[in-house]
Amino acid sequence: MENRTPLVEMRNISIAFGGIRAVDNVSVDLNGGEVVALVGHNGAGKSTLIKILSGAYRRDSGSILINGQEAQIGNPRDAKKYGIETIYQTLALADNIDAAANLFLGRELRTTWGTLDDVAMESEARKVMGRLNPRFQRFKEPVSKLSGGQRQTVAIARAIYFNARILIMDEPTAALGPQESAQVAELVLQLKADGIGIFLISHDIHDVFDLADRVVVMKNGQVVGTVSTSVVTEDDVLGMIIVGKCPPGAVPGPGALQLANSVKAG
Amino acid sequence: MSLPVRFLKATELDTRMLGMLAALAAIWIGFHIASGGLFLTPRNLWNLSVQSASVAVMSTGMVLVIVTRNIDLSVGSLLGFIGMIMGVIQAEILPAWLGFGSPAIWIIALAAGAAVGALVGALQGYMIAFLGVPSFIVTLGGLLVWRGAAWWVTSGRTVAPMDATFRLMGGGPDGAIGAFWSWIVGFVACAALAVMLIQARRQRRKFDFPLRPFWAECFLAAIGCVLILGAVAVANSYPWPAGIVRRYAEASGITVPEGGLFISHGIAIPVLIAIGVGVVVTFLAKRTRFGRYVFAIGGNPEAALLAGINTRWIVMKVFVLMGILTAIAAAISTARLNAATNAQGTLDELLVIAAAVIGGTSLGGGVGTVVGAMIGAVLMQSLATGMILLGVDTPLQNIVVGVVLVVAVWLDTLYRKRIR
Numbered sequence: 001m002e003n004r005t006p007l008v009e010m011r012n013i014s015i016a017f018g019g020i021r022a023v024d025n026v027s028v029d030l031n032g033g034e035v036v037a038l039v040g041h042n043g044a045g046k047s048t049l050i051k052i053l054s055g056a057y058r059r060d061s062g063s064i065l066i067n068g069q070e071a072q073i074g075n076p077r078d079a080k081k082y083g084i085e086t087i088y089q090t091l092a093l094a095d096n097i098d099a100a101a102n103l104f105l106g107r108e109l110r111t112t113w114g115t116l117d118d119v120a121m122e123s124e125a126r127k128v129m130g131r132l133n134p135r136f137q138r139f140k141e142p143v144s145k146l147s148g149g150q151r152q153t154v155a156i157a158r159a160i161y162f163n164a165r166i167l168i169m170d171e172p173t174a175a176l177g178p179q180e181s182a183q184v185a186e187l188v189l190q191l192k193a194d195g196i197g198i199f200l201i202s203h204d205i206h207d208v209f210d211l212a213d214r215v216v217v218m219k220n221g222q223v224v225g226t227v228s229t230s231v232v233t234e235d236d237v238l239g240m241i242i243v244g245k246c247p248p249g250a251v252p253g254p255g256a257l258q259l260a261n262s263v264k265a266g
Numbered sequence: 267m268s269l270p271v272r273f274l275k276a277t278e279l280d281t282r283m284l285g286m287l288a289a290l291a292a293i294w295i296g297f298h299i300a301s302g303g304l305f306l307t308p309r310n311l312w313n314l315s316v317q318s319a320s321v322a323v324m325s326t327g328m329v330l331v332i333v334t335r336n337i338d339l340s341v342g343s344l345l346g347f348i349g350m351i352m353g354v355i356q357a358e359i360l361p362a363w364l365g366f367g368s369p370a371i372w373i374i375a376l377a378a379g380a381a382v383g384a385l386v387g388a389l390q391g392y393m394i395a396f397l398g399v400p401s402f403i404v405t406l407g408g409l410l411v412w413r414g415a416a417w418w419v420t421s422g423r424t425v426a427p428m429d430a431t432f433r434l435m436g437g438g439p440d441g442a443i444g445a446f447w448s449w450i451v452g453f454v455a456c457a458a459l460a461v462m463l464i465q466a467r468r469q470r471r472k473f474d475f476p477l478r479p480f481w482a483e484c485f486l487a488a489i490g491c492v493l494i495l496g497a498v499a500v501a502n503s504y505p506w507p508a509g510i511v512r513r514y515a516e517a518s519g520i521t522v523p524e525g526g527l528f529i530s531h532g533i534a535i536p537v538l539i540a541i542g543v544g545v546v547v548t549f550l551a552k553r554t555r556f557g558r559y560v561f562a563i564g565g566n567p568e569a570a571l572l573a574g575i576n577t578r579w580i581v582m583k584v585f586v587l588m589g590i591l592t593a594i595a596a597a598i599s600t601a602r603l604n605a606a607t608n609a610q611g612t613l614d615e616l617l618v619i620a621a622a623v624i625g626g627t628s629l630g631g632g633v634g635t636v637v638g639a640m641i642g643a644v645l646m647q648s649l650a651t652g653m654i655l656l657g658v659d660t661p662l663q664n665i666v667v668g669v670v671l672v673v674a675v676w677l678d679t680l681y682r683k684r685i686r
Contacts, residue, residue: 077574092572096565096632105562106573108555115553123473
């Protein structure tokens, strides 16, 4: 376990927007079949870090390794080539086109003539949507007419359809009711069993403890620490989020509260 | 379900489009009655179709521009500039090299115009997509620049006459394909319609999707064919004027029988060009990745970017396409006038935008159809023609057109709110 090459390794990643270091020297890793939760306050840098991995932002420094190999990720298309799929918090759906068109956006199925094969895309969309939400039937309507849960299902379907190896879920249950959230949780466990590595961003600490194997806590763009959910309590993690205090059993990061250490040393 | 609702559901016709056609029909019938039977004549409808062609061609591109949340205010000036260049090439430069009336002249002139249109479109598109200057500003600058450039080509001198072959693109008795070929075009269009319906039905069956009832398919095919062949019949029942018939008869050694010789105009070439452009741009918009991306960018630019679409490149290509379409419109317009003037196309940008917007293109982006914009262009031209027939003063014409534009968009807003 210890010597296995991680599926994803992000090393010393930094990015600044106009002088503000949104992500500051962050290193995280993720193994296949593992769920790693990223938690922290709004503005802690979670979504920014994840957007670097998904190709939406270009990092200022640091490196990304996929299966131990240096990966060149300059745009979302590159990331998808490495099997990195993302469910964004905003869902990132084009509201004026239908579910199938969104599902295949950027990767359309085409006929031998090179034209769009809408019928084949709808057929595939029906299959994958049927797996996630068997009652969904509104394939002809633009996604702006769908409910929040249905839109979320479209976003999730898009991420899992293309055989992702690495899945990034940014607040995947934010728009969902309890029943649909449970469905997503079930899906996460199923994908995990299939050997997919999942980065999960969530504000819901219960979700995190239900689903994640490890938790990475971020604060002010830095990693406070990384802990295994099996060795700490929810309160420990809340302590990391709020004051940056690492409990015993955690691997402290550069953002950990330094005061405790210096007091101990003194 | 009431009968009309069931009917619309079965045929899957777009209610908004039906509303537009109804408005067009109302305008036509209204003008026909008010003018004492002058509007719905083959002659007037034929002229109406020719006069709509130039704006209709540009409106197809404007739909895509507006769908990507941009605007192009420069098309009228650009039309003048390209018209001038095509005019000078065919009337002053090429005859010296190739001889007067050489068959290559119109091709070279048109190709040069299209190239200029594409280049200007690329330049404006680059500034909008890659340098991030708002399209309103870039094309507002273009409106001034290209109008000035049009003047510059000949220092304001009008260029005439155009090449004889080039002139066919503008319509007139020569610039129409005659009765026989018009019927051929009509039958081919009907056959294409039938093939499309059958193909769509076959595809749906293959994937077990719900099918339209069989009667609805037959109804659509029948109504489509009636409309197509009806339009051909109208174009064919507009005869050449007696003077041109006499000249034609003398030239080909035919004696004109008692009561005159009936020679049909048939469909005008500019109208064929406009329909061809409409089909091609609709194909681009609906059936290619380019079109899908254009609409996705309009719906949510960020989502399009995150999906890995090169959104800047797509926006730039839309402006290149707009430039080429403007060149085609310039060819139609200069050919029809048989001259290139530096004022040509003045205020056309507003007619083109109005046609697109009346045709259901939303200025918010993401929504619009090419067919709608073309019907919008015909609708605008119908208003203008009808008011001229009624002898309405020009200032009042402008007032009416302005009011119609605003009311049409208001009604559209109401309609969209209701269906949401």
